[in-house]
Amino acid sequence: MTRIEAVHGDITTEHVDAVVNAANSTLLGGGGVDGAIHAAAGPGLLEECRRLRAARWHDGLPVGEAVATGAGNLPARWVIHTVGPNRHRGETDPALLASCFSRSLDVAAEVGARSVACPAVSAGVFGWDAEEVARVAVATVRGWLGEHPGDLDLVRFVLFSRPVHESFTAALADVTG
Numbered sequence: 001m002t003r004i005e006a007v008h009g010d011i012t013t014e015h016v017d018a019v020v021n022a023a024n025s026t027l028l029g030g031g032g033v034d035g036a037i038h039a040a041a042g043p044g045l046l047e048e049c050r051r052l053r054a055a056r057w058h059d060g061l062p063v064g065e066a067v068a069t070g071a072g073n074l075p076a077r078w079v080i081h082t083v084g085p086n087r088h089r090g091e092t093d094p095a096l097l098a099s100c101f102s103r104s105l106d107v108a109a110e111v112g113a114r115s116v117a118c119p120a121v122s123a124g125v126f127g128w129d130a131e132e133v134a135r136v137a138v139a140t141v142r143g144w145l146g147e148h149p150g151d152l153d154l155v156r157f158v159l160f161s162r163p164v165h166e167s168f169t170a171a172l173a174d175v176t177g
Helices: 031-041 041-057 095-113 131-145 161-174
Strands: 003-008 017-021 066-070 078-083 114-119 156-160
Touching: 003 161, 017 031, 031 041, 041 066, 041 156, 066 095, 078 095, 078 131, 095 114, 095 131, 131 156, 131 161, 156 161
Parallel strands: 003 156, 017 078, 017 114, 114 156
Antiparallel strands: 066 078
16 A cells, blocks of 8 residues: 655655656756756756757647656756746646646656655645645646556655644544545
8 A cells, every 4th residue: 555645855865766756847947856866966957858849849848747857966866847826927727737647746756656646736936825735736636546546556746844744734633525
């Protein structure tokens, strides 16, 4: 049975197979989780992202989609980049947010990852309430795992702030979600 947990910490230090990056559509780094992952991974990650843009995602990665790269200097093997919906731009459909989590797990399974660390995609500067992100993320991960039993051993939500961690802890405790 796959373990799902929430921890308060720094996603760039997680010893898992894959780390999910709350990326911007350019895949070229940014602020928050995206900036931290790019900084910790080193310049090789940016180069790999540039190659992805040139080869397939010329206009950038669409909201709700996910793609994997190597992890550079991170302790993980892969970085799975996903672009969350931005409420400030009118992207308010929870299905777009759910897609970030489900597509990230799809990509993790495709590359052979058994353990995945996820941030609170779209919480914070993208304007989504942490409690809503937590509910959507946990329900999506539970649903995905129900459809893909045995594909993953661990999904760990790694949350940088205590209030966001508390939101995810509460969502995990809600067995109805």
